[in-house]
Every structure is written in structure tokens, then in C-alpha cells.
Amino acid sequence: MNKKQVTTEHHHFPWDHPRFRSWIAVARACQLMQQTLTRELAHLDIKPPHLDILINLYRFDGITQQELARKLLVGRSNMSMLLPQLEKRGLIERRGDERDKRVLRLSLTPAGRTLTEEAMEIQTALIEKSLTGSPIEDCMTVAQSMERIIATLLKEDGDREHGPSSAER
Amino acid sequence: MNKKQVTTEHHHFPWDHPRFRSWIAVARACQLMQQTLTRELAHLDIKPPHLDILINLYRFDGITQQELARKLLVGRSNMSMLLPQLEKRGLIERRGDERDKRVLRLSLTPAGRTLTEEAMEIQTALIEKSLTGSPIEDCMTVAQSMERIIATLLKEDGDREHGPSSAER
DNA sequence: ACATCATTGTACAACGATGAACAAAAAGCA
DNA sequence: TGCTTTTTGTTCATCGTTGTACAATGATGT
Numbered sequence: 001m002n003k004k005q006v007t008t009e010h011h012h013f014p015w016d017h018p019r020f021r022s023w024i025a026v027a028r029a030c031q032l033m034q035q036t037l038t039r040e041l042a043h044l045d046i047k048p049p050h051l052d053i054l055i056n057l058y059r060f061d062g063i064t065q066q067e068l069a070r071k072l073l074v075g076r077s078n079m080s081m082l083l084p085q086l087e088k089r090g091l092i093e094r095r096g097d098e099r100d101k102r103v104l105r106l107s108l109t110p111a112g113r114t115l116t117e118e119a120m121e122i123q124t125a126l127i128e129k130s131l132t133g134s135p136i137e138d139c140m141t142v143a144q145s146m147e148r149i150i151a152t153l154l155k156e157d158g159d160r161e162h163g164p165s166s167a168e169r
Numbered sequence: 170m171n172k173k174q175v176t177t178e179h180h181h182f183p184w185d186h187p188r189f190r191s192w193i194a195v196a197r198a199c200q201l202m203q204q205t206l207t208r209e210l211a212h213l214d215i216k217p218p219h220l221d222i223l224i225n226l227y228r229f230d231g232i233t234q235q236e237l238a239r240k241l242l243v244g245r246s247n248m249s250m251l252l253p254q255l256e257k258r259g260l261i262e263r264r265g266d267e268r269d270k271r272v273l274r275l276s277l278t279p280a281g282r283t284l285t286e287e288a289m290e291i292q293t294a295l296i297e298k299s300l301t302g303s304p305i306e307d308c309m310t311v312a313q314s315m316e317r318i319i320a321t322l323l324k325e326d327g328d329r330e331h332g333p334s335s336a337e338r
Numbered sequence: 339a340c341a342t343c344a345t346t347g348t349a350c351a352a353c354g355a356t357g358a359a360c361a362a363a364a365a366g367c368a
Numbered sequence: 369t370g371c372t373t374t375t376t377g378t379t380c381a382t383c384g385t386t387g388t389a390c391a392a393t394g395a396t397g398t
Binding site: 014015017018019020021022023025026027028029030031032033034035036055059073120123124127128129130131133134136138139140141142143144145146147148149150152153154156 | 183188191192197200202204289293296300302305314316319321
């Protein structure tokens with residue numbers, strides 16, 4: 001009687017679906033990771049959104065606000081709110097492009113680069129610590145699944161709006 | 170010289186770490202899923218946070234605000250802001266417990282239950298559609314990895330605060 | 339050249355999430 | 369009993385995110 005007499009696979013409730021349960025776990029893990037990162041980043045006086053920006057400037061010097069927003073999957077207005085803060089703190093610079101006077105090209109200051117390296121170290125350590133329980137091959141499986149999901153969602157998402165997106169980060 | 174003379178595995182940059190790249194994919198997938206769900210839920214006039222609440226009331230009738238907040242991994246104040254909205258819309262009820270006059274016990278109204286079922290259908294469909302590219306066994310691997318991450322983060326997280334947490338959702 | 343449309347960044351109002359401070363009720367302990 | 373501590377929920381200020389509307393600039397087409 002320990003099979004609960006459930007012989008059908010009707011899945012009356014969402015939480016009986018294996019994919020649903022999987023995704024809930026993903027969402028909760030993400031939420032927790034974000035909260036933990038927020039705490040561990042606190043003494044640098046930055047938050048995950050700022051770090052996302054800094055890392056992208058670290059990789060892609062001279063990027064524009066538009067491109068940055070697209071990589072981070074956020075709206076342009078978001079960048080217009082956050083970037084002036086980082087600029088006032090002397091972490092980034094915004095220079096207008098001469099050939100296209102609409103765009104602002106972004107780059108890290110030396111102080112910004114130093115801070116970014118410290119913050120990336122913290123983030124990397126946190127991720128390593130959280131994922132040491134999972135073998136590398138499992139991580140690759142996870143990555144593949146997530147890439148597929150991203151591709152699926154981005155397809156119907158990109159159709160409706162901002163043109164061809166990449167979001168490679 | 171196109172191998173950049175890097176023969177070691179030193180991983181100078183975070184994005185060279187396989188676990189780091191895996192996690193970035195997870196975070197981006199989560200972000201996209203949330204945005205997509207927000208859009209598909211729009212015509213019901215609710216957002217993912219509301220749905221999270223409703224689903225938990227659907228499963229755990231008579232739960233308190235504190236318990237609900239702990240399951241959702243958010244602060245109590247958050248519930249104090251959101252629940253009155255849902256109550257005014259006639260989707261939930263809040264009745265004071267007689268034996269403990271501090272707590273408010275939450276339950277869905279018939280209208281709330283109906284709406285929750287509609288919303289869950291939308292969410293389930295979205296998840297199924299996004300994950301059909303991944304075989305069930307991969308989903309199970311993902312779920313296991315995420316559970317491990319949740320356990321790891323919750324351990325050091327629960328130490329600092331609210332006592333024993335479960336967050337089973 | 340001129341009109342039209344698209345793109346880039348900003349301003350603003352609305353909303354969800356957070357942490358701190360607070361009041362009320364309960365629990366623990368002398 | 370009376371005191372302290374804990375728990376539960378609320379209030380408030382702050383912050384990140386979104387969508388809309390807008391101005392400036394560039395691109396396109398006639």
C-alpha cells in the first residue's frame with residue numbers, strides 16, 4: 001500500500017509535474033543566491049545589479065547603454081537610473097561618441113576596475129562554494145538545459161520587441 | 170601563437186570557470202522566465218509574486234503570514250504590503266486566530282481559488298513549453314543540483330536569522 | 339533638400355522588495 | 369504574579385525595475 005494506489009499519471013496539480021518541480025527549484029535557488037550575493041557584496045557598497053553592469057564593462061569596454069541593457073535583459077531606462085550613480089562614485093565613465101551623438105560609450109575607471117575584480121572574486125567564490133556539491137558534468141547538463149530555455153524564451157520574446165537579441169552576457 | 174600560450178587551467182577570469190558560466194545561464198533563464206510569466210499573467214491582472222502567494226494558499230489553507238513569508242523566502246513586511254491588495258480584490262481572506270491573537274490565518278475565497286487555477290494553468294504551460302527541449306532525466310539532474318544549492322545556501326542563511334527554515338514551497 | 343521613420347538616452351510615476359523601528363500578544367522565567 | 373524576551377504583523381523610507389512619454393540625433397526614401 002505504499003504506492004498510494006495512484007496508477008494513473010494525471011498530474012492534477014502543478015507540483016506533481018516533474019518539470020514544474022524542477023523549475024521551482026531553479027527559481028528558489030536563484031532567489032537564494034541573489035540574496036546571499038547581496039549580503040556578501042554589502043561591504044563593497046554595491047548590489048548584484050551594479051555588479052552585472054561592472055562585469056560587462058570589464059569585458060566589453062566602450063559598450064553603449066543600449067547594448068548593455070540588452071545584454072542584461074533590462075530596459076534602457078534602468079541603465080539611465082543606475083549608470084549616473086556609478087559615474088558619480090567614480091567607478092565608470094560616460095563619453096559621447098563623436099560619430100553618433102546619440103550614444104554614450106561606457107568604460108571603467110581604474111577604481112572601477114579594481115572594485116570589479118574584488119567583487120568578481122566574491123561572486124566566483126560564492127558560486128564555487130554553492131556548486132561544489134554538483135559534479136562538473138551535472139553543471140554542464142544544467143547549463144545546456146538553461147541555454148535551451150533561454151533560446152526558447154528569447155525567440156518569442158525577441159519577435160515582439162527590440163529586434164535581434166543576443167544576451168550572451 | 171593563437172593558443173595564447175595558456176596551457177594551464179588557471180581561469181584568470183570568472184567567465185572561464187565552467188561553474189560560473191553554468192550559473193550565469195541559470196540566472197538569465199530565471200530572469201527571462203519571470204519576464205515571460207509576467208506578460209502571460211497580465212490579462213489576469215496579477216504578477217508572479219501574487220501567484221506565488223496564491224499557490225501557497227491553495228496548497229496550505231489557513232497558513233499564517235509568517236509561514237507564508239518563510240516559504241517564499243521574503244520578509245514579513247513584504248506580505249504586509251501584498252496581502253491587503255489581494256484581500257481588497259476579494260481573492261483571499263484574513264481571519265484572526267482566536268487562540269493566538271497575533272496571527273492572521275489566510276485562505277482563498279472561491280474567486281481566488283478559480284483565479285489561482287487559471288494562473289497555474291498558464292504557468293504550467295509556460296514551463297512545459299520551455300522545458301520540452303530537455304529530457305526528463307536532465308530535469309531531474311537540474312532539480313537535484315538546485316536542491317543541493319538551496320540546502321547549502323539555506324544552511325548558512327538560516328544560521329543568521331529566522332530560525333529553522335524549510336522553504337519547501 | 340525634405341519629410342518620415344527608427345534609434346538612443348532621459349524623466350517620471352507606479353510597483354515590488356528590503357530592513358529598521360514599532361505595537362501588541364504570547365511565552366519563558368524569576 | 370511581574371518582568372523580560374520572543375514572536376507576529378504593520379509602517380515607513382529607500383531602492384531597483386518597468387513602461388510610457390519625450391527630446392535629440394541619425395537613417396531612409398522620395
